[in-house]
Amino acid sequence: MTQIFEKLALYFTYPFVRYALIVGVLIALCSSLFGVTLVLKRFSFIGDGLSHVAFGGMAVAAVVGVTNDMLVVLPVTVICAILLLKSSTRAKIKGDAAVAMISVGALAVGYLLMNIFSTSSNLAGDVCGTLFGSTSILTLNKIEVWASVILSVLVVIFFILFYNKIFAVTFDEDFARTAGTPVGAYNLLISVIIAVIIVLAMNLVGSLLISALVIFPALSAMRVFKNFKSVTICSAVLSVCCAALGILISILAGTPVGSTIVAADITAFFIFWIIGTVRKGVGK
Amino acid sequence: MAQIICEDVTLGYDGKAVQTGITFAVEAGDYLCIVGENGSGKSTLVKTVLGLLPPLDGRITFGDGLRAGEIGYLPQQTIVQQDFPASVREIVLSGCQGRRGFSPFYTAQDRQRAARAMERMEITDLAGRCYRELSGGQQQRVLLARALCAAKKVLLLDEPTAGLDPYVTEEMYALVRSLNREDGMTIMMISHDMTAALKYADHILHVGACPFFGAKEEYIRTDLAKKFAGEGEK
Ligand SMILES: Nc1ncnc2c1ncn2[C@@H]1O[C@H](COP(=O)(O)OP(=O)(O)O)[C@@H](O)[C@H]1O
Ligand SMILES: [Mg+2]
Numbered sequence: 001m002t003q004i005f006e007k008l009a010l011y012f013t014y015p016f017v018r019y020a021l022i023v024g025v026l027i028a029l030c031s032s033l034f035g036v037t038l039v040l041k042r043f044s045f046i047g048d049g050l051s052h053v054a055f056g057g058m059a060v061a062a063v064v065g066v067t068n069d070m071l072v073v074l075p076v077t078v079i080c081a082i083l084l085l086k087s088s089t090r091a092k093i094k095g096d097a098a099v100a101m102i103s104v105g106a107l108a109v110g111y112l113l114m115n116i117f118s119t120s121s122n123l124a125g126d127v128c129g130t131l132f133g134s135t136s137i138l139t140l141n142k143i144e145v146w147a148s149v150i151l152s153v154l155v156v157i158f159f160i161l162f163y164n165k166i167f168a169v170t171f172d173e174d175f176a177r178t179a180g181t182p183v184g185a186y187n188l189l190i191s192v193i194i195a196v197i198i199v200l201a202m203n204l205v206g207s208l209l210i211s212a213l214v215i216f217p218a219l220s221a222m223r224v225f226k227n228f229k230s231v232t233i234c235s236a237v238l239s240v241c242c243a244a245l246g247i248l249i250s251i252l253a254g255t256p257v258g259s260t261i262v263a264a265d266i267t268a269f270f271i272f273w274i275i276g277t278v279r280k281g282v283g284k
Numbered sequence: 285m286a287q288i289i290c291e292d293v294t295l296g297y298d299g300k301a302v303q304t305g306i307t308f309a310v311e312a313g314d315y316l317c318i319v320g321e322n323g324s325g326k327s328t329l330v331k332t333v334l335g336l337l338p339p340l341d342g343r344i345t346f347g348d349g350l351r352a353g354e355i356g357y358l359p360q361q362t363i364v365q366q367d368f369p370a371s372v373r374e375i376v377l378s379g380c381q382g383r384r385g386f387s388p389f390y391t392a393q394d395r396q397r398a399a400r401a402m403e404r405m406e407i408t409d410l411a412g413r414c415y416r417e418l419s420g421g422q423q424q425r426v427l428l429a430r431a432l433c434a435a436k437k438v439l440l441l442d443e444p445t446a447g448l449d450p451y452v453t454e455e456m457y458a459l460v461r462s463l464n465r466e467d468g469m470t471i472m473m474i475s476h477d478m479t480a481a482l483k484y485a486d487h488i489l490h491v492g493a494c495p496f497f498g499a500k501e502e503y504i505r506t507d508l509a510k511k512f513a514g515e516g517e518k
Contacts, residue, residue, distance in 0.1 A: 179382025
């Protein structure tokens with residue numbers, strides 16, 4: 001046991017490890033906050049599509065050779081989020097098809113671009129890293145750390161200020177609209193924020209695993225808690241713990257960060273699922 | 285002046301008309317029942333009055349100091365997601381959202397309003413319960429309490445008794461009537477239950493091929509009512 005702590009203490013003398021932990025925890029916090037809304041509004045599909053778009057953006061950024069790829073990825077993802085929302089509110093089926101088209105298209109084009117233009121000798125490694133986020137959280141530079149921190153804090157502040165509106169709009173859009181709430185504007189804002197979260201989370205778990213990071217904590221919390229506030233708080237705490245645990249384990253065991261965090265989330269889901277089932281059984 | 289005036293309104297979706305020539309006026313304190321066959325456009329009419337859908341033709345005006353956003357709405361069935369984790373208190377309180385405007389948090393006044401609405405609907409003891417675990421009748425009371433939080437003067441109810449057993453249905457009607465008589469709320473209610481419509485309402489709007497609007501007594505004398513009531517009893 002002491003050996004493990006010594007090893008951890010040693011690792012924490014490296015700034016990149018500290019950065020990874022701070023940024024990882026913040027990103028996990030943000031993504032869990034909007035999990036419930038995403039799941040219940042059936043936005044998870046869009047979230048999945050957007051993460052592929054973010055991958056495409058990343059590929060373009062790599063090819064063009066932008067030093068800070070967030071500058072490309074963020075605007076592209078936000079614009080796609082707005083387009084997807086607009087198309088999905090028009091007609092349900094067409095919206096889903098549009099999501100599939102954009103997401104698969106972005107994935108294919110992204111890979112193609114990387115394949116044709118990449119100067120790296122380890123292409124497969126690069127692609128794998130972008131998809132599964134193998135090490136990018138550990139290679140953040142100072143600017144990226146600050147950008148992530150600022151964006152995360154903004155997302156959290158937004159969530160707290162608009163908590164009641166998000167509830168109203170998620171629970172019953174039509175009712176909110178009749179009561180004079182500008183539902184369209186809030187939907188737009190929510191989807192822009194989801195885009196920001198996805199771009200942030202890409203650093204942590206890679207584009208294929210983002211949905212897991214967003215959805216698992218919310219689903220776990222919904223197994224046990226019965227009101228919106230407890231579910232939100234529980235999924236935030238859960239997500240933060242799983243992220244911290246996942247990062248620490250991956251440092252100690254040398255496993256990929258993203259998949260370790262998601263594995264922790266899955267474990268937590270099963271624990272909560274059991275708790276929920278047992279409780280229901282006892283209640284009866 | 286009447287609170288809600290519809291003049292020769294055409295209802296529909298995406299430019300395709302569902303029903304034409306709807307004309308009626310609702311005065312403060314009225315109890316209007318909207319009847320008609322399934323698919324005749326009753327829910328569409330309610331959504332159009334609420335501004336969720338644009339009228340394809342004609343005019344809807346609010347008068348007597350009523351403004352959009354001051355109408356309490358009880359949607360048909362619960363489109364509300366079945367697995368939504370929300371307590372009764374949270375849902376009722378969300379009825380105050382409209383009057384909050386851009387300010388982020390509910391005030392003590394809002395909480396009081398929600399508490400009063402819950403008391404009025406006799407669901408105070410359910411406040412901490414999870415919405416999705418309630419019975420159909422309890423869920424309707426919760427949504428009615430939420431509508432009360434939003435409403436200043438008018439309640440628009442879309443088949444509030446659908447799926448409820450006869451006893452709970454009677455309770456629901458009694459609640460709505462007391463809101464009308466004691467609290468002076470204007471009621472517009474869609475109902476497929478002709479007996480109840482004729483028992484409680486003072487005005488009837490029949491949506492269909494040959495539309496009717498007028499006082500209940502007049503409606504009873506029309507052939508329309510006899511035919512429709514006869515069908516309802518079958
Ligand atoms: N979202 C929609 N888009 C297009 N048509 C619709 C929509 N909702 C309902 N309709 C059609 O409008 C007609 C009236 O529906 P509705 O107002 O729900 O009837 P009612 O409430 O009287 O039973 C129906 O023929 C229905 O098929
Ligand atoms: Mg209907």
